Amino acid sequence: MTGADTAQVVLRLDRITKRFGALTANDAVSLDLRRGEVVALLGENGAGKTTLMNILFGQYTADEGQVMVMGRALPPGNPRAALEAGVGMVHQHFTLADNLTVLDNVTLGTEPLWRWRSDTAAARAKIAKLSADFHLAVDPDARVGSLTVGERQRVEILKALYREARILILDEPTAVLTPQETDDLFATLREAVAKGLSIVFISHKLHEVMDIAHRVVILHHGKVVAEMATTDTDRHALAAAMVGSEVSAPRVAPGTPGAPLLQLHAVTTPDQGSAPGLKSVTLSLRAGQITGLAGVSGNGQAALADLIAGLSVPASGRLDLGEADLAQWSPRAAVEHGIARIPEDRHKTGTIADFSLTENAILESYHKPPMSRAGWMNWPRAEAETQAIIKGYDIRCPGPDTRIRLLSGGNMQKLILGRVLEANPCIILANQPVRGLDIGAVNYVHEQLLKARDRGAAVLLISEDLDEIMALSDVIHVMSEGRLSPEFARGTMTPAALGVWMAGHGFDEGLAHAS
Amino acid sequence: MDIFDILLSASFWAAAIRIASPLIFATLGELICERAGVLNLGIEGIMVAGAFAGWMAVYSGLGLWPGVAVAMVVGMGFGAVHSLLTVPFGLSQHVVGLGVTLLATSSTYYAYRLALPEVTSPPKIMAFKPWEIPLLSDIPLIGPALFSQTPLTYLAFILVGVVSLVLYRTPLGLALRAAGENPAAVAAQGLSVTGLRMGAVIVGSGLMAVGGAFLTMSAFDSFFFEMVNGRGWICIALVVFGAWKPGKALLGAVLFAAFDALQIRVQQTPLGADIPYQIFLMTPYVLSILALIVMSRRAEVPAALMVAFNKGER
Numbered sequence: 001m002t003g004a005d006t007a008q009v010v011l012r013l014d015r016i017t018k019r020f021g022a023l024t025a026n027d028a029v030s031l032d033l034r035r036g037e038v039v040a041l042l043g044e045n046g047a048g049k050t051t052l053m054n055i056l057f058g059q060y061t062a063d064e065g066q067v068m069v070m071g072r073a074l075p076p077g078n079p080r081a082a083l084e085a086g087v088g089m090v091h092q093h094f095t096l097a098d099n100l101t102v103l104d105n106v107t108l109g110t111e112p113l114w115r116w117r118s119d120t121a122a123a124r125a126k127i128a129k130l131s132a133d134f135h136l137a138v139d140p141d142a143r144v145g146s147l148t149v150g151e152r153q154r155v156e157i158l159k160a161l162y163r164e165a166r167i168l169i170l171d172e173p174t175a176v177l178t179p180q181e182t183d184d185l186f187a188t189l190r191e192a193v194a195k196g197l198s199i200v201f202i203s204h205k206l207h208e209v210m211d212i213a214h215r216v217v218i219l220h221h222g223k224v225v226a227e228m229a230t231t232d233t234d235r236h237a238l239a240a241a242m243v244g245s246e247v248s249a250p251r252v253a254p255g256t257p258g259a260p261l262l263q264l265h266a267v268t269t270p271d272q273g274s275a276p277g278l279k280s281v282t283l284s285l286r287a288g289q290i291t292g293l294a295g296v297s298g299n300g301q302a303a304l305a306d307l308i309a310g311l312s313v314p315a316s317g318r319l320d321l322g323e324a325d326l327a328q329w330s331p332r333a334a335v336e337h338g339i340a341r342i343p344e345d346r347h348k349t350g351t352i353a354d355f356s357l358t359e360n361a362i363l364e365s366y367h368k369p370p371m372s373r374a375g376w377m378n379w380p381r382a383e384a385e386t387q388a389i390i391k392g393y394d395i396r397c398p399g400p401d402t403r404i405r406l407l408s409g410g411n412m413q414k415l416i417l418g419r420v421l422e423a424n425p426c427i428i429l430a431n432q433p434v435r436g437l438d439i440g441a442v443n444y445v446h447e448q449l450l451k452a453r454d455r456g457a458a459v460l461l462i463s464e465d466l467d468e469i470m471a472l473s474d475v476i477h478v479m480s481e482g483r484l485s486p487e488f489a490r491g492t493m494t495p496a497a498l499g500v501w502m503a504g505h506g507f508d509e510g511l512a513h514a515s
Numbered sequence: 516m517d518i519f520d521i522l523l524s525a526s527f528w529a530a531a532i533r534i535a536s537p538l539i540f541a542t543l544g545e546l547i548c549e550r551a552g553v554l555n556l557g558i559e560g561i562m563v564a565g566a567f568a569g570w571m572a573v574y575s576g577l578g579l580w581p582g583v584a585v586a587m588v589v590g591m592g593f594g595a596v597h598s599l600l601t602v603p604f605g606l607s608q609h610v611v612g613l614g615v616t617l618l619a620t621s622s623t624y625y626a627y628r629l630a631l632p633e634v635t636s637p638p639k640i641m642a643f644k645p646w647e648i649p650l651l652s653d654i655p656l657i658g659p660a661l662f663s664q665t666p667l668t669y670l671a672f673i674l675v676g677v678v679s680l681v682l683y684r685t686p687l688g689l690a691l692r693a694a695g696e697n698p699a700a701v702a703a704q705g706l707s708v709t710g711l712r713m714g715a716v717i718v719g720s721g722l723m724a725v726g727g728a729f730l731t732m733s734a735f736d737s738f739f740f741e742m743v744n745g746r747g748w749i750c751i752a753l754v755v756f757g758a759w760k761p762g763k764a765l766l767g768a769v770l771f772a773a774f775d776a777l778q779i780r781v782q783q784t785p786l787g788a789d790i791p792y793q794i795f796l797m798t799p800y801v802l803s804i805l806a807l808i809v810m811s812r813r814a815e816v817p818a819a820l821m822v823a824f825n826k827g828e829r
Binding site for chain 2: 058078079080083084089091093095096097098099100104105107108109110111112113114115116117118
């Protein structure tokens with residue numbers, strides 16, 4: 001697509017260095033982006049990708065080095081400079097206001113503040129033209145809050161294009177999309193590149209990088225460790241360069257399913273605001289088996305997780321835990337029945353940020369012996385237990401008294417894993433267990449889940465990452481709008497086939513089939 | 516029936532509009548602050564300070580309109596204190612707001628004692644006189660109610676339109692609303708969230724003070740400490756009642772004022788003789804609470820209301 005060397009360099013990061021105290025977040029990072037080119041910026045969490053982008057957008061000032069756009073140096077520390085020079089950024093967490101319309105969000109900040117009227121007619125016309133040119137269909141008068149995640153991302157891209165961006169920076173753009181939405185996004189990006197735009201694609205999904213990028217720049221510990229054309233490399237080499245050593249994903253042998261430990265019979269729960277409840281869901285989790293639950297987030301996974309964790313009760317249908325039906329269903333009852341939970345959001349519901357590791361480690365067991373007796377805490381015992389978890393799960397921290405807020409996501413997750421697995425649970429509810437973790441930590445978490453499975457636990461793995469689901473699960477279900485697909489055995493489904501279910505197709509036929 | 520007679524009398528509606536005027540100013544002020552994402556609980560104290568400042572300025576020899584300007588500037592000063600603490604410093608908006616109310620109320624008391632050390636009953640000023648609008652004021656019922664008011668009342672109604680236009684039709688209004696919905700989106704466009712929010716609080720506080728000044732310069736002609744009497748808190752409820760929209764907030768203010776005017780009049784009917792007067796005093800508040808429950812259930816609260824914004828934090 002590009003005549004490589006001869007093409008014009010539109011963005012040049014020249015030996016950017018940024019230090020935070022003793023930590024060097026970017027160490028003489030250089031990057032060239034040419035017209036009509038897609039460069040992938042690849043790296044684990046903490047590799048320095050975000051810092052680099054914050055320097056480009058003037059949120060931080062670099063200690064050394066400079067940013068050149070179209071051959072002109074950007075003044076450091078000025079957020080408007082990059083925008084005005086034609087650089088647009090689509091953040092991983094969208095910067096959209098939900099209660100405003102698409103039109104409002106797109107035009108925000110594009111007109112001088114001090115004028116008496118906004119020129120909405122011209123704005124509408126421009127949005128309509130951009131939508132048509134780049135296949136970005138959105139209704140300009142829709143409230144952003146009512147759009148799907150894929151549509152919101154289109155609004156973000158529209159925002160950048162509306163500002164005449166010639167360079168697009170996309171931070172983990174596919175993290176929240178279905179495979180089909182990802183395909184649509186890639187179609188739009190190819191269109192943009194064909195029209196002469198240049199793209200920096202930040203990601204850690206190797207196959208997408210191989211798919212869309214012309215070149216890959218790999219950051220590791222703040223340094224550029226490798227730069228290569230995608231035509232000259234493969235996923236394995238990329239992964240190796242990214243973590244600094246050959247990655248070894250855990251080898252997954254099929255599980256040996258045993259008796260069902262938890263069963264749902266036609267369970268329905270009420271909708272929670274815009275999040276759907278369960279619609280007549282029948283599911284059984286068997287011992288020694290990982291059940292994968294795929295689906296775009298917000299399609300009822302939260303309702304299912306809440307139900308199993310004891311946070312809600314079925315409105316109709318039955319929850320069956322092997323023994324008798326349950327009269328009293330609550331989080332504590334769930335824990336007492338051997339259900340362990342790795343919550344979706346480790347910051348919000350998994351840990352208490354300002355509590356120590358010890359206090360966090362006993363959140364589910366503090367109320368009973370040996371952690372407390374007759375209403376008194378047994379702190380020495382709790383601390384010994386925490387020390388054991390720190391050692392057994394290789395948690396990097398100064399000690400059990402450290403506030404958990406200070407730990408990295410990976411280490412925090414390891415503590416939660418330790419808390420969960422040390423109780424020898426028979427059912428493990430793992431909701432997005434590796435979200436935001438780097439490859440090393442991901443592999444570790446997966447190994448532990450597999451170990452628990454081989455020990456005879458039933459694992460429910462909820463994830464938006466199809467690769468993860470397909471690699472680990474013995475059986476797979478897909479959720480869409482609160483409905484649960486039939487069970488698919490390992491290896492019987494392709495990502496595209498699962499994507500069809502994730503988009504909500506196939507349920508009616510599926511139901512007809514079942515009856 | 517007595518109540519129908521009251522509802523059909525021009526003097527009742529004239530009173531309702533008069534009672535509504537200070538509420539309109541202060542509600543608009545609070546609405547601007549909250550739309551930008553800042554809850555301003557300094558409103559009650561700022562209204563007291565504005566009532567005093569405007570009245571004192573006129574008493575010391577300034578004209579009526581310069582007096583209104585003085586009240587506005589004093590309000591903006593307290594707004595500056597509030598916004599400095601809540602926006603760049605990101606302190607709790609509840610605590611700062613109540614602090615500003617206490618500060619403004621007590622410094623008003625202090626200034627009053629300094630200015631008039633030996634006065635037992637506060638002096639009177641020449642307050643605003645009604646402007647009869649030619650032709651329109653001759654319309655039966657509506658004329659005396661709407662078009663025989665003081666100029667500050669007209670200004671309050673005009674401001675509702677102005678604030679609406681600015682919020683919904685100008686780039687500045689869009690930026691302001693976005694600052695109250697998702698400040699990160701504003702910052703990502705290179706606009707200053709701090710500047711927008713501080714500006715909104717300062718201007719909003721100025722309007723609150725004018726609302727206070729209406730009491731001493733238009734509704735009455737003198738200053739008493741108890742005269743604001745919780746109107747600031749009512750305005751905070753009116754913002755919610757109006758679902759953060761100027762037009763609906765105006766409706767709410769007039770409705771509340773009408774209840775208030777009505778209860779005074781019903782007290783004087785034979786019905787009022789049998790019922791303790793406190794029941795009547797209570798009715799506007801009870802009805803407001805009921806209306807609030809009905810009206811605000813589906814209101815869209817600005818998503819970033821009371822959320823401090825720190826650049827660089829995620």
